[in-house]
Amino acid sequence: LSPVMRRDVGVIYLFDRTPGGAGKVLRGQAGEVRALAFAGANLISAGVEWNEKGDRVGVVRAWDVAKGTEIAARGGFPDTPTRPGLGGWTANGVLRVAVAWPKADPKLGGELVVW
Secondary structure (H helix, E strand, C coil): CCHHHHHHHCCEEECCCCCCCCCEEECCCCCCEEEEEEECCEEEEEEEEECCCCCEEEEEEEEECCCCEEEEEEEEECCCCCCCEEEEEEECCEEEEEEEEECCCHHHCEEEEEC
16 A cells, blocks of 8 residues: 555544534544544544554554644554553643553563653
8 A cells, every 4th residue: 555545544533513513634643543542632543554664563643633733653562453552641731641552472461651
């Protein structure tokens, strides 16, 4: 798949359910999205996507929902079939993200990353 086609796989659709509300489309995740979590006015997504070498890697992204833009990303997680756990919060106006990502071998546990 081309890079543009890969971004189509990871599209996130947000719907405003208020009368007359419009939706948003978030593009940037270049592969299937495996987990989502809201943190105030932000959204956190985790998925497995292809890197520039063509390898599949786990990537977590943070989004500003109002602007529809990516505000942070962290990659390098293993490609595993198990969905990661996500959490997010703001502390003193700064977004914090916690990710529990399993290792490729389930016998080895996983990682808890906070940033």
